[in-house]
Amino acid sequence: MSQEPTSNFIRTMIDEGLAGGHRQKLITRFPPEPNGYLHIGHAKSICLNFGLAESYGGRCHLRFDDTNPAKEEQEYVEAIKTDVRWLGFDWGEHLYFASDYFDQLYRWAVKLIQAGKAYVDSQSADEMRANRGSLTAPGVDSPHRERSVEENLDLFERMKKGEFPDGKHILRAKIDMKSPNMNLRDPAMYRILHAEHHRTADRWCIYPMYDFAHGQEDSIEGVTHSICTLEFEDHRPLYDWFVEQLEIHAPQQIEFARLNLSYTVMSKRKLLQLVTEQHVEGWDDPRMPTISGMRRRGYPAAAIRNFCEKIGVGKSYSWIDLSVLEESVREVLNQTAQRRMAVLEPLKVTITNYPTGQVEELQAPNHPQQPELGTRTLPFSRELYIERNDFMEDPPKKFFRLGPGREVRLRNAYIIRCDDVIRDDSGQVTELHCSADLDTLGKNPADGRKVKGIIHWVSADHATSVPVRLYDRLFNQENPDKAEDYLQVLNPDSLQMTEALAEPNLLNVQSGETLQFERVGYFCVDSKDSTAGAPVFNRTVTLRDTWAKMK
RNA sequence: UGGGGCGUCGCCAAGCGGUAAGGCACCGGAUUUUGAUUCCGGCAUUCGCAGGUUCGAUCCCUGCCGCCCCAGCCA
Numbered sequence: 001m002s003q004e005p006t007s008n009f010i011r012t013m014i015d016e017g018l019a020g021g022h023r024q025k026l027i028t029r030f031p032p033e034p035n036g037y038l039h040i041g042h043a044k045s046i047c048l049n050f051g052l053a054e055s056y057g058g059r060c061h062l063r064f065d066d067t068n069p070a071k072e073e074q075e076y077v078e079a080i081k082t083d084v085r086w087l088g089f090d091w092g093e094h095l096y097f098a099s100d101y102f103d104q105l106y107r108w109a110v111k112l113i114q115a116g117k118a119y120v121d122s123q124s125a126d127e128m129r130a131n132r133g134s135l136t137a138p139g140v141d142s143p144h145r146e147r148s149v150e151e152n153l154d155l156f157e158r159m160k161k162g163e164f165p166d167g168k169h170i171l172r173a174k175i176d177m178k179s180p181n182m183n184l185r186d187p188a189m190y191r192i193l194h195a196e197h198h199r200t201a202d203r204w205c206i207y208p209m210y211d212f213a214h215g216q217e218d219s220i221e222g223v224t225h226s227i228c229t230l231e232f233e234d235h236r237p238l239y240d241w242f243v244e245q246l247e248i249h250a251p252q253q254i255e256f257a258r259l260n261l262s263y264t265v266m267s268k269r270k271l272l273q274l275v276t277e278q279h280v281e282g283w284d285d286p287r288m289p290t291i292s293g294m295r296r297r298g299y300p301a302a303a304i305r306n307f308c309e310k311i312g313v314g315k316s317y318s319w320i321d322l323s324v325l326e327e328s329v330r331e332v333l334n335q336t337a338q339r340r341m342a343v344l345e346p347l348k349v350t351i352t353n354y355p356t357g358q359v360e361e362l363q364a365p366n367h368p369q370q371p372e373l374g375t376r377t378l379p380f381s382r383e384l385y386i387e388r389n390d391f392m393e394d395p396p397k398k399f400f401r402l403g404p405g406r407e408v409r410l411r412n413a414y415i416i417r418c419d420d421v422i423r424d425d426s427g428q429v430t431e432l433h434c435s436a437d438l439d440t441l442g443k444n445p446a447d448g449r450k451v452k453g454i455i456h457w458v459s460a461d462h463a464t465s466v467p468v469r470l471y472d473r474l475f476n477q478e479n480p481d482k483a484e485d486y487l488q489v490l491n492p493d494s495l496q497m498t499e500a501l502a503e504p505n506l507l508n509v510q511s512g513e514t515l516q517f518e519r520v521g522y523f524c525v526d527s528k529d530s531t532a533g534a535p536v537f538n539r540t541v542t543l544r545d546t547w548a549k550m551k
Numbered sequence: 552u553g554g555g556g557c558g559u560c561g562c563c564a565a566g567c568g569g570u571a572a573g574g575c576a577c578c579g580g581a582u583u584u585u586g587a588u589u590c591c592g593g594c595a596u597u598c599g600c601a602g603g604u605u606c607g608a609u610c611c612c613u614g615c616c617g618c619c620c621c622a623g624c625c626a
Contacts, residue, residue, distance in 0.1 A: 006573070007565060033626055068625065125624055132622055136553050139622090170624050180554040182622050191624040210626045234555050234621055255556085257619090262562095268626090310574055312564045316557050317619050324563080324575060334588060341585095369588070400586065409584055442584085454584050518585045547586045 005055060008313045010048070010254055014056065014225060017252065026058030027224045030084065031214070033065045034076035034198070036268040037283040037290045038083045040304070040325070041259040047308035048256070049227055050089040061221055062091035065098045067213050069197035077198070079283070083291040087301050094221075098213050099199045101220060105208045106160070108216060108246050109171060109190055113152045117245050118189060119145055120155040121172045128170075131177075132185050138178035139185045145174065159192055162205045166192050173212075175241065183238045187211055215239030218251040226251040229258045230315065259311070260319045263473040264289040265480050279490060280474070284528075286538050287474045287494050297471065298514045298524025298540030299325075303332040322473060326541045333514060333522045333540065338366040338373060341411065341456045342502035342517040344468070346385035348431040348460065351416060353438070354382040359459075362441070364412040376505050380413050383460035385501050387519075390455040391432060393421065398550070400453035402432070408453040411518060415440040415451050456518050463501040467536045468523065470496040500537070509535050519543065 005011070014026065028049040032042060053060035062084060066072045084091070112118035121128065121142045133139035147155075159169055171190035179185055189212040194205045215238075218226045233255045243250045258266075265271065266289065274280050274288070283290050286297035294304065307328035311320050341364075360380040366373040386402070395403035402408045407417045420433035439446060474494050480486040500517070509515065514524040521542040529536040 012567090031626095035626080065626070071625075121624095128624075129622075134553085134622055137622095138553090167624065172624095182554080185622085188624055193624085209624075214626085230556070231620055232626095236555095257557085310563080312574090314557090314564070316564095318563060321562060321575085327575070330587090339585075368583085368585075398586095411584060413584090415584095440584095444584090451584090453586080456585075516585085516587085519587070520585090543585075543587050545586075550586085 005051065005309065006312060009315065010052070010225075010227065010256065010313060013252075013254055014052070017224075018056075025224065026053060026056040027061070027222055028053050028058065028227060029061040029063050029218065029221065029223050031063045031065045031217070032080050033068070033071070034073060034080060035068070035071040036076060036272055037079050037288075037292055039266055039268075039271065039289045039291065040261060040264075040294065040307075041266045041289075043087060043291060043304050044259045044308045044311070044313070045227070045229075046084055046087055046089060047305055048313055051309075052225070052227075058224075059094060060089070060091060061094040061096055061223070063096040063098065063217060063221070065210065065214065065217070066197070066199065067098050067208050067210055069193060069195040069207060072198055074198045079292065083295075086295060087291065087304060096217070096221060097199060098208075098217055099197060101213070101217055102200065102204060102208070104220065105213055105216060106206075109156065109208070109212070110153065112173065112189075112245060113156060113171075114149060115245065116149060116174065118152070118171055118173050119147050120152050120159070120169050121145070121186075122169050125167060132182070133177070135182070141177050142172070142186070145186070156190070159190070159206050160204075162194070164192055166194055168192060171206075173238075173242070175238075181234055181237060183211070183235050184241070187238060211235060211238055212242065215242055215251070215253075216246065216248065219243055219246075219249045222249060223251045226253040228253060228255055230255045255315065256313045257315050257318055260317075260479075261289060261325065262319060262322045262478045263475050263480070264322065265475070265486055267481075270486060273487075279487065286469070286471050289474075296524075296527060297538055298333075298522060299329050300332045300336070300514070303329040306331065319479075329541050330522070330544065333516065335370075337514050337516040337522055339364075339368065339516050339518050340376075340503055340506055341378070341458055342466070342468075342500040342506060342520065342523075343385045343387050343456065343458050343463075344470075344498065344500050344520060345388040346501050347388040347391055347429065349384045349386050349416070349457070350431060350433050351382050351384065351414075351436045352419065352433050353435045356382055358382065359462075362413055378412055378503055378505075379459045379462040381459045381461055384410075384457045385460055385463060386410075386432075386455055386457045391418070391429070393429065401455055402434075402453070406453075407437075407449075407451045408455050409440075409451050410436075411454050411456045413441065413457070414438060415445065454519075456520070458501050458503050462504050464504055464507055465499045466502050466506060467529075468498050468500045468539065469526070469537065470498060470539045472496075507533055507535065511535075514540055516543070 030049045050060045121144045131140050172186045175184045177185045188209050190206050193207050236253050284292035284296045362378045363375045364378045391402040414436040416434040416436045422431040424430050472494050476491045477489040483489045509525045512527045522540040523537040524540045526536040
């Protein structure tokens with residue numbers, strides 16, 4: 001079930017570095033910005049970074065890149081820690097924050113000013129943009145580019161002291177306004193932001209830009225391999241430049257392609273909008289592609305890890321079908337989930353040759369392939385409910401279920417034959433009269449006739465009604481980002497609230513537990529809305545249904 | 552049109568000069584008191600295209616085509 005790590009280009013690069021003697025150990029890091037909850041795309045990065053550290057006997061740090069106080073919150077820090085831990089990874093003592101390095105970063109900025117490698121610019125944001133040039137036209141130098149070291153030092157000091165309003169000045173690296181790489185056209189290093197930071201409160205009113213912070217943070221921590229996504233490939237020369245000017249340890253940056261999953265959006269901005277505008281019930285809504293949403297939906301951590309392993313890692317733009325994730329979930333749940341029976345759309349069945357008032361306690365295995373998981377008792381009586389779509393009045397030959405005159409096996413019980421179809425005034429089928437072959441409990445018919453179909457059922461008098469939420473993909477379009485407005489392609493049927501008639505054992509479950517409703521799907525006891533003795537079930541994923549595909 | 556990447560089966564993805572791994576999907580067939588699971592078998596003479604180097608190229612060279620990213624005082 002768990003995947004063997006297959007070779008990939010990152011492992012190859014690491015191996016080469018190790019073999020060449022350039023590196024002795026491996027230190028990676030997962031560096032989220034605490035401005036939202038983690039999603040399945042982050043899981044890919046987490047599994048990659050922690051997985052690498054594990055298999056090379058190194059370690060992986062968890063570091064929060066909290067350089068923008070305007071967007072970051074403590075709530076997100078806690079949620080991210082919970083999610084990484086839940087996925088099964090441990091950063092040990094190595095929990096860090098960019099904000100812990102603010103003093104060092106400030107000193108380094110001063111050092112660059114002193115070396116004539118950075119300057120305070122006083123253009124407006126608009127002017128800076130205009131002077132940056134375009135993709136094909138070089139930029140032009142700022143009129144403030146040649147300020148003296150003394151003046152720069154003074155201005156930067158006063159920026160720090162809070163003498164200026166936001167946007168009045170900005171610290172820039174002095175590199176090359178004509179560089180074909182836009183990132184090298186005197187990028188911003190420090191901006192003035194009179195904002196309360198979730199960890200440093202109001203101690204600072206200037207904050208380093210991600211580009212001036214990230215590489216140095218890795219350097220400080222001794223990170224050997226800085227694994228990040230493709231869009232930072234263009235930034236690598238900048239990070240290398242800072243590290244070289246500062247004469248500090250240089251991590252090796254390696255970029256990989258981020259995950260794209262069909263029928264979902266992955267941008268934090270959009271996920272945040274779904275939450276704040278209440279298109280979903282929160283970050284942990286079971287329809288969300290967030291780790292917390294998947295957890296609540298019932299996806300096992302192992303399934304997510306296996307998924308990340310099986311999709312591999314490369315540099316080509318890739319698009320993974322949602323079904324690959326779902327298949328990973330089934331793979332794990334099939335082995336771990338106990339079996340139960342529940343009927344979603346009930347149709348009454350009366351066993352006409354079964355005595356009124358009689359109740360039999362049948363034994364049913366909790367898992368067909370794992371007898372060690374024991375059995376449970378199932379009450380059987382004259383009146384039952386079966387699934388409405390397990391009956392057809394005029395079934396095709398390939399329909400192995402119930403129809404007039406047809407026989408079917410009741411799962412864990414008897415074989416029954418449909419003798420009569422009862423209708424109401426409108427012609428709707430309301431009930432089936434069936435007769436049971438009472439000599440088929442735990443065995444096949446003595447006369448050797450074959451009964452192919454098996455359907456699930458519950459005893460009418462003993463069944464308990466439980467709330468069930470049927471989830472479906474959040475979006476109707478394979479790539480919601482391609483839509484004019486991604487909110488327009490939200491799937492209106494992504495959540496269907498209903499009730500199921502369940503075997504009595506289903507009242508006896510624990511929060512977060514996942515069970516298989518035989519022939520229907522996997523269902524997880526909702527961790528938020530369930531109470532003792534009153535579980536609410538989330539459909540984690542359906543079972544594979546080749547019959548549905550045949551139709 | 553400047554720069555940086557990427558192009559191997561429907562979807563991912565190994566391969567790194569010696570003659571195309573694997574997974575998913577799909578198609579057969581077996582077992583099965585879940586049309587589930589499991590199990591067997593099938594599934595790229597071909598690696599974006601065109602040239603070139605070589606005894607030999609998916610791997611090296613040249614040119615072309617296609618796709619992605621970059622002009623935040625976001626990360």
